[in-house]
Amino acid sequence: MKRLLILLVLSLLLATGCTTVAVQTNQTPFEVLTSSTVNREGVSVPIHADYILLYYAADWCPYCIEYADQLKQTYTQLKRLYGSSMELVFVGHVNDQSNDDLLSFLDQGSYPFAYLPYEKRAQSGVMELLGEHRFYIPGFLLLDGQGNILASSNGETKDDYVRDRPIYHLQSLLIQDCASCQK
Template structure:
């Protein structure tokens, strides 16, 4: 007999759980029957204090639960502990405002529940119907955890249908080209500068916008921030008012966020705003630093703006695929006209043609980009224009 069929025949939560009461975090006994009929959305939460992902997810679930209860939603959570001893159970449970299966209800019961609901990893969140059967349509308890982790309070009632609705909304934001819906929220129609000045999102209309995903704790972000800053400042002179960057912080604290912004001349999503997480989710950001380019119509032009900036700098603006290809082809034609190696009396080794994202010419002491004649042994670099014709060796 299938597990789901067996549960339906058992008929109620007391038989499912094998206990007559639950515990509040104040130690009070709450009859199981008192919540069964009055709760529209009942969830089992499998977790343990020794589990780091559980400790990380619990505050997210707590925030969603508190907001839902404050909004009058009929939701209740039952904590099913997989802790190894009662002291650990109590440590883990003390910060939870919901109910729990008593720890002394026996390990066999917990094993039975894990088997019944196919809990193979924790944390796991199982939404139940009134008949104590899984009601969400999600694939596993991990799926509901992921849903709450990605959408927070908006995940309610934690169902597959709700996930489809939320993903459809994400698609509309990503493809709609409306910056207010993408960067703002009902309570906020602005982004902020490093000195906390509010800049209306509407001011970004008609500009190419880069969404910069980064963090102060990330060393590669420090390197890319310098590159992006050079391009940003160069475009402010060459193409004033045409390009703006919005920092989407992946920092772990407001202090880190402020440290990041202290070196950035552009704008940002406020650190406390949920839009940071929303943008990371909508654009499936998997690693940082990342730069996503939005065109004049607010739609995605390029998902890998970082490579375009690092390789071609401001020359690649407005960072469309066609412009990046055009710059790349022009550089190739330029390189084809240059010798592969040169002799120069200012250096004892042969200099070889190379391409560099940035360098300083040892002759004129000016910054260079792209083609360079270089000695990798000695870290000696020359602009192609600083190499005289009589010094060329085409061998």
């Protein structure tokens, strides 16, 4: 009887010790964005920058393909000048259906920057940030380190579209930041 009781208690302890506890994360959409980015190989690349450029584009867009070399050069120059103060993250297009669509674009241009995987887009809210019925690509949104939108490639109308407006805005902010630095 004593043995049976011990076996019962041990069985109960083993059974309860092996239960899986679901860990619930209460990340904000911006935290999902900054913690979920990866490189083309799928290696995590967390973002800890003062400014983030979100890049919207697609592999079927001729203007996006045409812009590839200029974008890579611009990104390289920005990183050289401002280092970890800024980061560019590719987020794709609203018509993307899978991660393969994003990787196809990145592979086509051999881009050096990270991207937000398709399965994280809904949680991060990157497509909702556009806030406009039609967002022209290639296009950018500039976010500050808290996720606030500082600049957009789009305007009120198609005629207000300026692809590099967020890049110009970023450069002016970073120049001001550098000018106010104590040396």
